[in-house]
Amino acid sequence: MKKIALTFAVIFGVISCGPDTQKVEQEEVTTVPEAQIEEKQAEPNVLELKGTDDMKFDKTEFTVEAGKEVTLTFTNVGVLPIETMGHNVVILEKDADVQAFANASVREKDNDYISDLYITDIIAHTKLLGPGESETIKFTLKEAGEYTFVCTFPGHWIAMKGTITAI
Ligand SMILES: [Cu+2]
Numbered sequence: 001m002k003k004i005a006l007t008f009a010v011i012f013g014v015i016s017c018g019p020d021t022q023k024v025e026q027e028e029v030t031t032v033p034e035a036q037i038e039e040k041q042a043e044p045n046v047l048e049l050k051g052t053d054d055m056k057f058d059k060t061e062f063t064v065e066a067g068k069e070v071t072l073t074f075t076n077v078g079v080l081p082i083e084t085m086g087h088n089v090v091i092l093e094k095d096a097d098v099q100a101f102a103n104a105s106v107r108e109k110d111n112d113y114i115s116d117l118y119i120t121d122i123i124a125h126t127k128l129l130g131p132g133e134s135e136t137i138k139f140t141l142k143e144a145g146e147y148t149f150v151c152t153f154p155g156h157w158i159a160m161k162g163t164i165t166a167i
Contacts, residue, residue: 045070051087051129051151051160053078060162066144070164074126075134082130087151088112089126089137091164094145096121102150102157113152128153141166 045068050058058077064070074089090105092098096118104115112128124139141147144166151160 044068047072047164049074049089050077051075051089053080053085055085055156055159057089057151057160057162062162062164064141064164064166066141066166069138069140071136071138072124073134073136074129076129076131079131082128086113086128086130086153087156087160088114088128088153089149090114090152091123091125091139091147091149093121093123094143094147096148098148098150098157098161102152105152106154113154123147 045064047062047064047070048059049072051074052058072089072091074087076087078085078087090101092101101115101118101121104117105113108115112125114122114125123141124137126135126137129135141164147164147166149162149164150157153160
């Protein structure tokens with residue numbers, strides 16, 4: 001037992017006898033860049049969404065404040081041509097039949113794949129965006145609840161679908 005205590009004392013002694021005095025000067029030089037810490041603090045009701053070449057939105061859940069204007073910037077970050085991998089975002093009313101709207105929209109190539117039959121279900125939408133294109137839209141979700149957003153490019157809506165919850 002005595003031996004262990006002695007060994008510990010020796011080790012501790014070695015550590016504490018290190019070049020502590022030199023360290024003090026070095027610490028003053030190493031400062032944390034404060035600007036980097038608060039870099040990505042999103043504002044309320046300001047949304048950023050990306051569409052990718054693997055047919056996905058980078059985010060599928062948003063929460064916003066009801067009754068206040070929402071600004072959504074959507075960017076197609078892919079490189080594939082618009083004819084094969086175009087993306088849009090359509091925000092639909094709470095009670096919209098998403099499947100019926102998406103199926104009808106497939107036939108509307110000349111209208112950026114948005115069916116006018118469901119115009120009353122559409123709160124807002126971007127145009128169809130090709131690689132590297134971006135668009136910002138503004139809209140207000142008047143009531144609290146869950147609103148679905150989809151990409152209506154043919155075959156995309158099942159994979160490219162998300163929810164904006166207004167509270
Ligand atoms: Cu898409």
